[in-house]
Amino acid sequence: MAERVLSIEEINRAVLARQLLLERASLAPERAVEQVAGLQTQYAPSGYVGLWSRLAGFRREMLTDALMSGRIVQGWVMRCTIHMVSARDYRPLTEAVRAPRREWWLRAYRAAATDMPKVADAVRRYLAEGPLKQAEIQRLLAADGFTREVWSGAQLWIDLVRVPPAGTWATPRAHVYGLAEHTVPVPEPAPSEEEGQELLVRRYLGGFGPASAKDVSLFCGWTVTTARQVLQRLELRRFRDESGGELFDLPGAPLPPAGTPAPVRFLGQWDAVLLVHARRAQILPEEHRPVVFATTSPQSVPTFLVDGRVAGTWRHVDGAVRCEPFHELPPAAARELQEEAERLTQFYASD
Secondary structure (H helix, E strand, C coil): CCCCCCCCCHHHHHHHHCCCCCECCCCCCHHHHHCCCCEEEECCHHHHHHHHHEECCCCCHHHHHHCCCCEEEEEECCCHHHEEEEEEHHHHHHHHHHHHHHHHHHHHCCHHHCCHHHHHHHHCCHHHCCCCEEHHHHHHHHHHHCCCCCHHHHHHHHEECCCCCCCCCCCCCCCEEEEHHHHHHCCCCCCCHHHCCCCCHHHHHHCCEEEEEEHHHHHHCCCCCHHHHHHCCCCCCECCCCCCCCEEEEECCCCCCCCCCCCCECCCCCCCCHHHHHHHHCCCCCHHHHHHHCCCCCCCEEEEECCEEEEEEEEEECEEEEEEEEECCHHHHHHHHHHHHHHHHHHHCCC
16 A cells, blocks of 8 residues: 655644644643653753743743752753753663764864763762752863863763753753752663664654654764664654655654644744754745854744744843744734734743
């Protein structure tokens, strides 16, 4: 039997549904970050905006409480990037990406490469009594004769997490580090690399599928060969895109019709639905990508969606959310955007 061909519009709605952007869900924050395959949070408040757009009745203290209690943790996970993930996902996902993250760092910092297990041992010693600020860890590394560059690789050889309240809405800078073993339980038995890889692929397809092997590799930081090997180990359904490319998906994952209404939604900086691994969903039209991810800006630009696609940018200034559409919106969409902006303004103003 020929595999079903999915249109771009069907893929767009599938990703929006799985990212909880078609309808707000009634989930605990830790279950929500599992559903969306982690929240990329170089800027911590973007995680709060991301969950506000995805969860019914979400309040800022719900995520802060989850971070403070350790139900959600922040650390380097996929692509050597800060993510908020659930405590139960942290260790298997870290195991899944550990080897390629180290290989990437050794290639990128070849001139600074040293005995990284020795660096990890030093950092473990510094943090044995509790968390420290990044600047203090770097000072101690320098005092022990290590170059400044090794800090960026240290957390690939030792599992570190950002320690709240740093990295929360009230204290956005995630600059306090602790040993993951002090806050994230180690399951027995510890997850293997293979188990972690399979969980990561299931999380990715559950949050961004249907997707190709290349999409999986870009998200996970793997080679396409590794992605294909993991995909072949799983029981998956298969589709084709409009150009004939093979797509993989979880059995039973939602596939809404192409015409499903997509409400206005606000996204924070670096929301993963806009990144290259999710390009096939065309949530970010290519003509707007240079604006959202400007090479002259260290942060991406907060955006809003109209009918399932980025239609402009926004910012919170002078106590209000101000929207800048890329083009004139239809009257009904403009009204919906204004109403959602007013709700987001209230979210910012809440205690």
